[in-house]
Amino acid sequence: MAKKNVLVVGSGGREHAIIHALSRSASVGKIYAAPGNGGTRLIAENVSIPVQPPFTDIIAFAKEKRIALTFVGPEDPLVNGIVDAFAAAGLKVFGPSARAAQVEGSKIFTKRLLQKYNIPTAQYQEFTDYAGAHTFVMANQPPFVFKADGLAAGKGVIIAATRDEGVDALKQYFQEKRFGAAGDKIIIEEFMSGEEASLLAFTDGKDVRMLAPAQDHKRIFDNDQGPNTGGMGAYAPVPSRLLDETLLANVRVNIIEATIEALRREGIVYKGVLYAGLMIQDRTARVVEFNCRLGDPETEAVLPLLGSDLYELADAVCENRLSGITLGVKNMSAATVVLASGGYPGDYPKGIPIAGDVARLDEKIAVYHCGTRFENGGYVTNGGRVFSVTATGSTLSESLTNAYAFIKNGISFVGMQYRTDIGKKGL
Incomplete structure (x- = not known):
């Protein structure tokens, strides 16, 4: 069978993890990243093409390179209609349409939908x-x-x-x-107490395949102190005391499948990944937010645990045949620790030289690049979050030990900061 050319849109750690997973597929030959980063250049070809409406340049590139599947990482192009544009051009693309991506693009749209269909979430008011x-x-x-x-x-x-x-x-x-x-426009919500968890589900609009549930760490400092960030680390799976099989089944039916059905009733077919940010308290789960794509840094923790072929999974979603796919999840644990620039999430410098084993990408340790640039034969920082270091192990404790041991000796740059308590709640 001829190997397929694949295009991944995005430039972060999530996209590096997606490319890493796709590179392990027997179906995949050449991978392009638009625009990619310093790390993706090692396992894909980075291409500098604008990715904004009406998406003419990236569509022309996909046709020229005979791209069999385009996998869209970030939310901006999805909300702006990249999937609709690719579909109109007759190209296969993984992700939700612009209408479906409103689940992330508009908090008001989502809250109204959840309220209308009695899907559990916080009480809220809208203001303009x-x-x-x-x-x-x-x-x-x-x-x-x-x-x-x-x-x-x-x-x-x-x-x-x-x-x-x-x-x-x-x-x-x-x-x-x-x-x-x-x-x-804003919403003001009631404050929900409890513990958060992230659930990533692949769907073709009918069937659902859920990945291992993860827990993100939003605050910049240990013990959940300081301002919010894009995420300072994650681990998967979460302990059963937080999300056991019974509650997971409940979430699948009453939140994930209920939302996909609610959208269908509104005339919207949701295809791609539906990310549910959940608040769990007293054995019940409520929706904090939805994202219309794989989360970051959760992707870096969850994809290494995927026991199935990511290309085949995404292709099945695009072709409405997810019912025929059995999803494998490895009986292991993964922990991801983000290494960030000094000053993040506020102002931070760029162009700081990086030392260490930045190309490590194997079963035990994967260094996913989030904000790096390759120049003059070396790597420099190019973002607030610079790396996501993922380690696997038979237990969460082992994964965390592996991750922190690698970071201690493996990578350094001036101003580097990271949390030392990732996964502590899961132990």
Whole structure:
């Protein structure tokens, strides 16, 4: 059988992990990354092509290179309609349509959908101006959770413990325009207590195949201190005390499948990955958020545990034949620790030289590049999150030991920061 050419859109650790998984498929020959990063160049060909509407250049490239499947990593192109554009051009592409991607592109769209179909989530109110939101904050008891309606690179959420903090948050959305147009509309939610978990599900709009449940670590510092980030690490699977088989089955039916069915009733077929961010308390799960793609850094922890061929899985989704696919999940544990630039998630320098074994990519340790650049024969930093170091083991404890031992001796750059307590809640 002739091997297939594949294109992966994106430039982060998630895309490096996707390319790594695709490279292990017997069906895959050449892999292109648009634009890729310093790490993807080792296992794919990086191509510098604009990926924005109307996607003419990237479509022309896919046709020229006879790309059998395009796998879209990040949310921006999905929300902006890359899947619709590729489909209209007769090209096979993995990911949801622009309408389906609204589950991430608009918090208001999602909350209305969940409420209409009685899918468990936090109570909320919508606001489009400072005055109305201010009145609500002054009339209700904190804590409050504020969320920008649109895409804000995972940073559009503010949790306020007091009314004063709530008023300050409103100023950031409506007066200082910190989140731009994404924050012109907001929701204010009740604060949900409990433990968070992430569930990634492949779906062709009918059938569902779930990956190992993971737990992300959003805050920059140990013990969940400091500001939120795009994610400082993850591990999978989560312990059964948090998400056992019974609760997992409940989530599958009452959240994942219920949401796909709700969208179908609204005239939207959801194909691709549906990421459910869950809050779990007292053996019940509620939806914190949905993402329309694989999460980052959860992907870096979950894909190494995938016992199936990622190309065959994605191809089956595109061709509406997921019912014929059995998903294998390895009976192992994986832990991912993010190495970030000094100053992140605020301002940080770029171009810092990196020393160490940055090309390690094997069964035990995988160094996924998130924000690196290759120049003058070496690697330099090129983002806030620089690496996701993933280690596997027979237990979570073993995975964490392997990850931290490698980091200690394996990679360094000036200002490098990372959390030392990833996975602690799972032990």
